[in-house]
Structures are given as structure tokens and as C-alpha cells.
Amino acid sequence: MVSDTKKKAFIESFSNFMSDSEGLESEDLVAELKEQQIDVDQLKIDAAVAVKRASEERRLGWRRKAKLKMEAIENLLGNVQAIPGSVINAKDKIAAFIKDNYGLGALDHAEAYFRNKGTLSDADIIKLFEDLEQLDALKKSELKKD
Amino acid sequence: MGKEDEILKHLEAADWSDIIIKLTHFAHWRAYRYKWKIGNPDQLPAGMTPRDIALTAISKIYTGTRAWDPDKYPDLLAHLKWIVKSDMNHLYTSMGHLMSGRINESEDQDSAEVTYNDVIPDPPMSLSEPAPTPEEQLLAKERIEHEAKVKEELFALVKGDEDLELLLLCIEDGIDKSELIAKEMSCDVTKVYMLKRKLLRKASAINRIMQQEQ
Numbered sequence: 001m002v003s004d005t006k007k008k009a010f011i012e013s014f015s016n017f018m019s020d021s022e023g024l025e026s027e028d029l030v031a032e033l034k035e036q037q038i039d040v041d042q043l044k045i046d047a048a049v050a051v052k053r054a055s056e057e058r059r060l061g062w063r064r065k066a067k068l069k070m071e072a073i074e075n076l077l078g079n080v081q082a083i084p085g086s087v088i089n090a091k092d093k094i095a096a097f098i099k100d101n102y103g104l105g106a107l108d109h110a111e112a113y114f115r116n117k118g119t120l121s122d123a124d125i126i127k128l129f130e131d132l133e134q135l136d137a138l139k140k141s142e143l144k145k146d
Numbered sequence: 147m148g149k150e151d152e153i154l155k156h157l158e159a160a161d162w163s164d165i166i167i168k169l170t171h172f173a174h175w176r177a178y179r180y181k182w183k184i185g186n187p188d189q190l191p192a193g194m195t196p197r198d199i200a201l202t203a204i205s206k207i208y209t210g211t212r213a214w215d216p217d218k219y220p221d222l223l224a225h226l227k228w229i230v231k232s233d234m235n236h237l238y239t240s241m242g243h244l245m246s247g248r249i250n251e252s253e254d255q256d257s258a259e260v261t262y263n264d265v266i267p268d269p270p271m272s273l274s275e276p277a278p279t280p281e282e283q284l285l286a287k288e289r290i291e292h293e294a295k296v297k298e299e300l301f302a303l304v305k306g307d308e309d310l311e312l313l314l315l316c317i318e319d320g321i322d323k324s325e326l327i328a329k330e331m332s333c334d335v336t337k338v339y340m341l342k343r344k345l346l347r348k349a350s351a352i353n354r355i356m357q358q359e360q
Contacts, residue, residue, distance in 0.1 A: 008320035008322065009293055010293050010296065010297050010317065010318055011179065011292075011356070012179055012322075013317045013318070013320050013321070013322040014178075014296075014300070014314075014317050014322070015176060015178045015179045016322040016323075017317055017322040017323075017324070017342070018175040018342070018345065018346075019171065019172045019174075019176050020172075020323075021171055021172065023324060023335065023336070023338070023339030023342065024339065024342060024343065024346070025343075026164060026167065028343050028346055029167045029346075031346070031347070032171060032346040032347075033167065033170060033171065035346075035350045035353075036188070036349065036350075036353065038170065038197060040167065043166055043170060043197065044162075044163045044167075046166075046201055047162045047163065047165075047166035047201060047204060048163075050201050050204050050205045050208075051204060051208060053205070054204070054205040054208030054209045055154075055157070055158070055208055057208075057209045058154065058208055058209050061209065062150055134148060134150070134151065
């Protein structure tokens with residue numbers, strides 16, 4: 001194959017060698033970036049801002065996805081006949097979770113779901129539970145921030 | 147723990163101050179591999195700089211615009227470098243820079259990073275390529291002249307330092323991994339790292355050489 005035997009061009013090799021930071025200390029890189037007229041302190045601040053903003057975006061995105069997933073599972077729950085015996089424990093955990101977080105009224109609502117379940121898989125139930133837990137953890141962390 | 151949670155935990159535990167420095171350093175040197183129409187690898191098209199590309203890569207991995215599976219690719223920095231490579235290549239191709247041709251064409255054949263899902267495209271290299279147009283021939287000639295000039299001036303810059311001269315000879319032979327250079331120079335790899343540090347201290351002079359007639 002031609003590409004296997006082709007010698008790399010000089011600039012390509014030089015760029016590869018120089019771009020690899022292995023074996024270099026942080027101060028070497030900082031000094032080099034300063035030589036490139038890059039304000040390293042500002043660069044670190046910009047990275048922290050980008051991380052914070054992107055982290056919030058990711059959490060919001062995840063919450064949107066979790067809500068959609070929950071809606072889909074709720075629809076699924078509404079269309080099935082009975083819950084499999086093997087997931088009774090998970091069902092109880094979900095019911096307890098709903099009762100603790102949304103009150104007795106919501107528990108009645110939740111129990112109405114479980115009266116009409118059919119072919120719901122263990123994985124669906126467990127995933128729903130995980131989603132509810134994550135959503136709750138997210139809400140709590142946001143409350144803390146406020 | 148859910149996958150989403152696991153990824154977020156990895157990202158939140160990362161040392162971003164250290165990563166951004168290494169990634170900007172990588173993006174800066176990576177930009178020299180392309181022949182930018184604008185003429186300066188520090189001023190890329192669309193008002194971007196290598197620094198911007200590094201910051202954008204971080205945002206992309208965080209927001210999930212670029213997926214990251216820590217189980218498959220545990221080295222976060224390597225994954226970010228791959229995003230920088232891919233984005234820089236995309237910036238280059240999307241801005242009509244293909245007309246000017248790339249400085250090099252044997253993209254990282256020996257790099258483990260090309261095992262990632264999205265392979266960064268390279269210009270075709272097979273023997274059955276159509277004959278170059280007069281414009282391509284001219285660009286190829288310019289590229290060869292640019293390479294020769296850069297090489298000559300880099301050798302002039304390190305003249306008198308036998309170790310650096312030997313290092314550049316290895317690079318001229320296409321050997322660009324520190325471990326392989328150490329083997330070629332019959333020395334310990336730490337000596338190669340030390341030589342790289344020496345070169346970094348000449349970064350502004352090297353920049354001037356690399357940027358000429360870009």
C-alpha cells in the first residue's frame with residue numbers, strides 16, 4: 001500500500017512531534033503558550049466558563065430527555081395489563097418514591113398505573129425508577145444552588 | 147449509576163486547567179499541518195484560532211454534541227485531541243481550503259486515535275488518482291518549496307546543537323514519536339523530552355519560520 005510506505009512530510013512530522021505534550025511539564029507548556037502571546041490565566045478562566053455553561057446545557061438536555069422518556073414509559077404503562085411478579089419490588093419502590101415526593105394523591109394515581117400493567121419488562125420498570133431518582137437528585141441539587 | 151451520571155462524574159472530575167493548556171498546545175501545532183489561505187495558522191478561517199478550537203472541543207464533549215464513552219475511550223485528553231483534529235479538518239475543508247492543498251497527506255497512519263468511530267478524512271492517495279491539474283501541480287511545487295525553506299531555517303536555528311540537529315534529522319526521516327526518536331538516537335526518552343523543551347523555548351522563532359509564505 002502506498003500510504004504504508006510513504007515517508008511523512010517534514011512539517012507533518014515536526015507538527016506531530018511538537019504537538020505531543022507527553023514528557024513536558026505544565027510550566028513548559030505555559031511558557032510556550034505565553035510565547036505564543038496567549039494569556040494563560042484568561043485561557044483557564046475561559047475554559048472554566050465553557051465547562052460551567054456546557055455542564056448546565058448538558059443537564060438541561062438530559063432533563064428534557066428524561067421527561068420525554070418518562071412520558072413514553074407512562075404511555076407504555078397506560079397500555080399494558082399487569083405488572084410481572086418479578087418486578088413487584090421495583091414497583092413498590094416506585095410507589096414509595098412517588099408517595100414520598102408527590103404525596104398520597106399522586107400515590108393513588110401511581111397505583112392506578114400499576115393496576116393496568118401487562119407486558120412491562122423488568123428493565124423498563126428499573127429504568128423508570130432510575131430516571132425518577134435522577135430527576136429528583138437534579139431538582140434537589142438545583143434547589144441547593146438557589 | 148446510570149451512564150449519563152457516570153459521564154458527568156468523569157467530566158466534572160477532570161482537571162480542565164491542565165487539559166485546556168495541553169489541548170491549546172496541541173491545536174496550535176496541529177494548525178501548522180494545513181496550508182491556510184489566510185496565511186497564518188494562528189488566525190484560522192471564520193475568525194477562529196487554535197485556542198477557540200480547543201475551547202469548542204471541550205464544550206462539545208460536555209454538551210454531548212460530540213459523544214464520549216469513557217469505557218471505550220478512557221483517555222479524555224486523547225479524545226479531545228481527536229475532536230480538535232476533526233474540527234480543524236472540518237474547518238479547513240468547509241472553508242474551501244482544499245483548493246490550496248494540504249501540507250501533508252499521510253494523516254497519522256500510526257496513531258491509535260484513528261480507531262475512533264469517525265475517521266478523519268484524508269485526500270485520496272492511491273496510485274489510480276487522476277493526473278494533477280496545472281493548478282495542483284503549482285500548489286504542490288509551492289508546498290515542496292515551503293517545506294524545504296522551513297526545514298533549512300529550522301536546521302539553521304539549531305545549528306551548533308548536535309542533539310537538536312540529530313533530532314531534526316529523525317523528524318526529517320518521518321520519525322515523530324519520542325520513544326522512536328530515543329531509539330534512533332540511542333538515548334533515553336527523557337533526553338528527547340528535554341530536547342523538545344529546548345525547542346519550545348525557541349517557539350516564537352519557530353513560529354516565524356513556520357508561518358512564512360503560508
